[in-house]
Amino acid sequence: MPDESPVTGFPVILEPLLAELSRPGSNPARTPRPFDAHLAEDLGAYASPPRLPEVCEFETVRHFTRLSRLNYGIETGMYPLGSCTMKYNPKVSEVAAACVSDIHPADAPAMERVLGWLADFREALLEITGMDDACLWPAAGAHGELAGMLVIGKALEARGEKRRKVLVPDTAHGTNPASCTIAGFTTVNVPSGRSGCLEADQVARHLDADVAALMMTNPNTLGVFERDIERIAGLLHDNGSYLYMDGANLNALLGVTRPGDMGVDCMHINLHKTFGAPHGGGGPGSGPVLVKADLSRFLPVPRLARDASGRARLMDDAPLSVGRIHGGLGNVAVVLKAYAYVLSLGAQGLKDAAVRSCLNANYLRKRLEKTFGSVCPSPTLHEFVISDRAFRDKGVSAMDIAKALMDKGFHPPTVYFPLNVQGALMIEPTESEPLRELERFALAMEEIAGAAQVSPGDFGSHPMNTPVERVDEVWAARNLILTWHDMNPSSGGGYLNG
Numbered sequence: 001m002p003d004e005s006p007v008t009g010f011p012v013i014l015e016p017l018l019a020e021l022s023r024p025g026s027n028p029a030r031t032p033r034p035f036d037a038h039l040a041e042d043l044g045a046y047a048s049p050p051r052l053p054e055v056c057e058f059e060t061v062r063h064f065t066r067l068s069r070l071n072y073g074i075e076t077g078m079y080p081l082g083s084c085t086m087k088y089n090p091k092v093s094e095v096a097a098a099c100v101s102d103i104h105p106a107d108a109p110a111m112e113r114v115l116g117w118l119a120d121f122r123e124a125l126l127e128i129t130g131m132d133d134a135c136l137w138p139a140a141g142a143h144g145e146l147a148g149m150l151v152i153g154k155a156l157e158a159r160g161e162k163r164r165k166v167l168v169p170d171t172a173h174g175t176n177p178a179s180c181t182i183a184g185f186t187t188v189n190v191p192s193g194r195s196g197c198l199e200a201d202q203v204a205r206h207l208d209a210d211v212a213a214l215m216m217t218n219p220n221t222l223g224v225f226e227r228d229i230e231r232i233a234g235l236l237h238d239n240g241s242y243l244y245m246d247g248a249n250l251n252a253l254l255g256v257t258r259p260g261d262m263g264v265d266c267m268h269i270n271l272h273k274t275f276g277a278p279h280g281g282g283g284p285g286s287g288p289v290l291v292k293a294d295l296s297r298f299l300p301v302p303r304l305a306r307d308a309s310g311r312a313r314l315m316d317d318a319p320l321s322v323g324r325i326h327g328g329l330g331n332v333a334v335v336l337k338a339y340a341y342v343l344s345l346g347a348q349g350l351k352d353a354a355v356r357s358c359l360n361a362n363y364l365r366k367r368l369e370k371t372f373g374s375v376c377p378s379p380t381l382h383e384f385v386i387s388d389r390a391f392r393d394k395g396v397s398a399m400d401i402a403k404a405l406m407d408k409g410f411h412p413p414t415v416y417f418p419l420n421v422q423g424a425l426m427i428e429p430t431e432s433e434p435l436r437e438l439e440r441f442a443l444a445m446e447e448i449a450g451a452a453q454v455s456p457g458d459f460g461s462h463p464m465n466t467p468v469e470r471v472d473e474v475w476a477a478r479n480l481i482l483t484w485h486d487m488n489p490s491s492g493g494g495y496l497n498g
């Protein structure tokens, strides 16, 4: 059970660091011959032995096992964090991605093999999206957005224009306005219609000679497909503006429809959401940026292309490029995980995954709207939003509902997002979840709704069954402690103090 920190007065978990467990000479694990020679060779590369904690293997394994039990992950249970697409990540993809760590540092033939895989995957992405060219190096979705907006800025510059405005609908993902601003644009918020869709007439009202682009999340953060997209693309193109699509939610569209066929000029994909690699705190991401042919020459370098013999090559001679946006080959292991995912599912499998992600979300939506009410009249795809509206008069908030879910063994949904829904709970079950788990989640939500009506006063105390109970989030945000403190009253100081 958590104890109370003498520094903050808040609960802490008394799992010592390995450094604190360290005792000189308590590291009896030895590498068996003949492997010890290799190990000695590796360690010989250091001028002096690395200063590692001296903890025996058994204690080390127990330490990490205890830590892993404090954590909640997709392999623990359902993780319906809307917009984050926490789906199961097949282990075979991890094995495939591990190829690159095995060949590091890469010699020329190994490098050629990796480039070949990347080029194959790039071509698969072009086929999936209907776009003409792609750069695989951005390290996350937001990084892909930034790269895309820099590309659009360069293209305008090449046209001799200096347009500064980017229209951003109120259903866009939160990173969109930030990326536009970092790329040097000013964002203009465009309200969507009552259906949750962006309406072409509304866009037309905002168009003028200073509009560089519109940045649309599609499906948007309500989970709604932007059905006016082709008309909107036409309006933008007639105005000399570009249509940027945040394609991070492409997992709902795979194999069903293609942004390149809808008039999109530039987009990014979150490989870590769409093609299976952990998202959230779970690991690095990858956000390839894709463009139509007229924007191709502005993409970041190095350019990945095939020579006359079909061999994949990196090329730097792109005078109009926005330049480098990442060292090396981006987060190459994440790209290879995505490639492995695409190859294992195949064309039909990808389409099935998209359809199933929508089916799962709609099953839950229909079920939960009976108790929580509806916030969106339109059909939704892979995720949906409900709210705390039905319980507000009892003083039970979206946050209270999320915390109560933790006590029922689930990761909470995304709360208070999207911003255009008050008290939002955004739920994305993903295609990974079997019907049985969806049922368990729906039952848990229904029980919470029942309790909110009968005993709303109890809600402030959730969660009670987690390693850390309810924390004061405002305090935590305002008083971040980012350096190590010896918080264990019984230890009398730790490794770093000593």
Ligand SMILES: Cc1ncc(COP(=O)(O)O)c(C=O)c1O
Pocket (backbone or CB within 6 Å): 083, 084, 140, 141, 142, 143, 173, 175, 217, 246, 248, 249, 270, 273, 285, 286, 287
């Ligand atoms: C629609 C959408 N756009 C952009 C992003 C940002 O991606 P990242 O967190 O990889 O920067 C996300 C993240 O979930 C997203 O859902």
